[in-house]
Amino acid sequence: MARFVKPLRARQFGRGQSNAGHSGVEEQPKENDYSSQDLQSLDLSADLQTNLGQIKAILSECSDVIYREFDFAQDDRIKLAIIYVDGLASKSQNSDQIMRALMLDAPLVEERVEFTRERAFTLIKKKLLTVHQLDETNSLGGVIDAVLSGDTVLLVDGHTFALINGTRGWEGRKVEESQTEIVVRGPREAFVETLRVNTSLIRRKIHNPNLKIEMMKLGQVTRTEVALAYIKGIVNDKLIAEVKERLERINVDSILETGYIEELIEDNPRSPFPTVFHTERPDKVAAQLLEGRAAILVDGTPYVMTVPFLFIESLQFPEDYYERSLVSSAARLVRLFALLISLLAPSVYVAIITFHQEMLPTSLLLSLAAQREAVPLPAIVEVYAMEIAFEILREAGIRLPRQVGQAVSIVGALIIGEAAVRAGLVAPGTVILVALTGIASFTYSYSSSLSIRLLRFPIMALAATLGLYGVICGVLTILVHLSTLRSFGTPYLFPVAPLSPGGQKDVAIRAPWWAMSRRPRLVGMNNLRREAAGLKPKPPPTRGKQ
Template sequence: MNLFRTSKKSMREKIKKSFEKEEPSSPEFITGIFSQDLQRINQTFEKSSDVVVRTFTIGLDASIHAAIIYTDGLADSTVIQNFILESLMIDINQKGSETVYHPRNKIIQRVKDSILTVGKITDIKDFETLFTDVLSGNTVILIEGFCEAISASTAGWEDRGVSEPTSQTVVRGPREGFSENLRTNTALVRRKIKDSNLYCEQKQIGKVTKTSIAIMYINGIVNDKVVKEVHHRLDKIDIGGVLESGYIEELIQDDTFTPFPTIFNSERPDVVAACLLEGRVAILVDGTPFVLVVPSLFIQNFQVPEDYYQRADISSLLRLLRVICFLIALLGPSFYIAVTTYHQEMLPTPLLISLAAQREGVPFPAFVEAVIMEVAFEILREAGIRMPRAVGQAVSIVGALVLGQAAVEAGIVSASMVIVVSLTAIANFVFPAYNMAISIRMLRFGMMLLSASFGLYGITVGILALLLHLNSLRSFGIPYMAPISPLIPDDLKDTVIRFPQWALFSRPRLISQKNIKREAPPAASRPEPGK
């Protein structure tokens, strides 16, 4: 027993040591010895055929060696040819150019001040930064005799461009969505908010991928504590690679062990702009069109951008419909199992006789029926998503019809159970947030088990447990169920029921604690009748 404890303790120590953060090694600086620096670069990119190292000479007597390093496919070759190579090899060597008459130790300053005509240039002093810039699409210029290199912004790879988002479609509203290019995404947000207080801070995460992350917020509206917390959590990430915003979401969320999404994501610029105007923080990740928004609230998963492009009465009706579909998707099969198994007296006699006749030849209890049909529908749903788009929808629809009809004729399930499960599946598609729909699909099985064990009492216990869990969640310090719990009456104007635009004159109080007023109060902005 003591030996087992000792081995277990030593194993814990080994795991702890393996996860200890390695001490960062000291950077290797550029020496200024051209041949030595060039050899170091060639050794690093020896097996990378797409990295181009071009050497040449500058000066009237061709006495100064120089080189440019860039990645073919990531850098714009036209910009390199017209604005870097031509400037360095032709313009700098003209006899009328005063650059050649400057002292040798100041030539690099003259190159930066008057020779290079690209937009952005930065100084590089170590090889690690040099390699990162080259692999990010920039062009690095190395000049003999100088212990620093010049990085010119020449990124110009092919991207998907701006297209209509597929996961959040609307009937009325903008048709543009984010792409995989970080700069394109930040530009789409700035098109919506033309304010100098819209800050965009950038950092890199991932020791191998070095993925660029942009943090956008509106200074003066956002809560400074939330911005500080976002930076703190991002800086704590120590991971090899970040390929999608889902990596970041899982690493910075408040509570890991919850089925509910505590970080909102969207691929629509208008949605992200609206969240920024409310005082939230957007996290944009290079390589993905899905932008993270924090803090997130539970009620936010039932709202769509079209709610604000339609009249208030239409938007309120559609939101109520989504809440009803939420209850159907969560409790539909559970309620059917509980009533038909334990509480038959709640059903009218003709309906009870009809259900009993349907279940006469079914060998399984209602719970097993529901599980069989739910699992079958989940398989069809997943198959429809993963299959090619041309046949995916046909397989899911035809498969569901054929499977349901065959199951009823074979006497495995009753027709009423097929109706209940089908209605539940359709109600699940109503959710605007896909990750919330997945959460309901998982919780539905737990509610079915409780209803099969204890009837309506089990459903009641399950609902109470869910409410307690939801009220315990936080999203970057903000209660997840706000403004319902804690109750904030002024913020209820934009929850299940949306008030007219002239009544939405204040921002959510728990999110934007600095600048609550959004527009003029209703007495000043409400239009007079007949005008």
């Protein structure tokens, strides 16, 4: 592999001109080495052994590559060879549809057709190979790319073209229930690590020729397949152009997860807030596409990105749209409230305890004061310590092996709860507060909750120094920051700021489906209307007459 992977040099990370296949990868030719640029321009020779020799040189020390040379049927004038990667290509397909077809079934065809060396290629292609997907290439690079992505390449002696058989079939996870985004009502399947399976999951939701899935390869070393999905006619063409441009600009050695791409294409790289959405639910992605968004799928990860991402989506979940609208609206309000709690509760508590005791009703103040009497720490230290303890527990909870996880979380809960209070280190009120804050941060989208969790800490410091005024200043700064953000050109706080009256049907409340007749204005502006007017169910007209 060492020859194929050439060291990345700093100057290669410039804005490269992209080639037609959206591979977006450019390489400098290097003498005495088969770099990718060389390979794409190197033609196959007519001689089988020369080709094999070159390929073996390129794929030297790759123990998982298999070369199988054989003769065509009984006719030993026509030499053939297949090359594939063990474990990536389906062996049964190889033996049934390629080797069996060419070695054993060939005589059935040969009886009627006269085989010669010259016609062999076309006849093999047209009459013998029974694989579903068949391409051809005349470059060495094409062969290598195909082999390494799981296809089987068939070389025919005397021909400068190689046949690429679509035989990708490796071991992968089955489509299972989503682990991180769970719903009570709604489809349960989640994306897996194989790109093709993921695109099929989307295609199964949207049976429409306008659902387009464009492919490209990113990452100079990893050559990861990336797909861009959108619905033509709904999506804004400018958005697609913009997404493509940003993807083509990417010039890195590896793409192992959507997060790599996310950080390379987002509008505000320094912001703590995510401006790209990711989910592992196909129904969510389908809904996003139908609102006029674009989805980016990456091979090797079950997380699919969609853009543009608006802050309000942190509060929207697939289930909202499956459950009754009144119930969903109530849930939205709960989430909004929980978002505010998880951002502000500790700092407001610190501010009130430290500076604004007069705001509390007397009885509540007395009870809080009684609790805190024995506590040796100032409120801010206490809350900071507890919040950090909670973050440690949460982090440990994710990282721990499943067998010990349970035990640790119980012990942890006891330590930061019961024992700390008994020992007089913290007030019971603080424990309630920290627990509430922690739980509240799980009610809305995970990626937004990470940012909110982070921002909670500086606001607590502001609360401890300037009281509620500090809290307000912190919130205003966040608000100004949120207002500066855009996700692929769409203001982050849309449809609240800039205000879109129609958009309010899907913000704090979720209007019934018959009322949400339009897509969000700035996202789906290309094709706003999504349902006919007057869909509200009415009692049948006969009822009054009876």
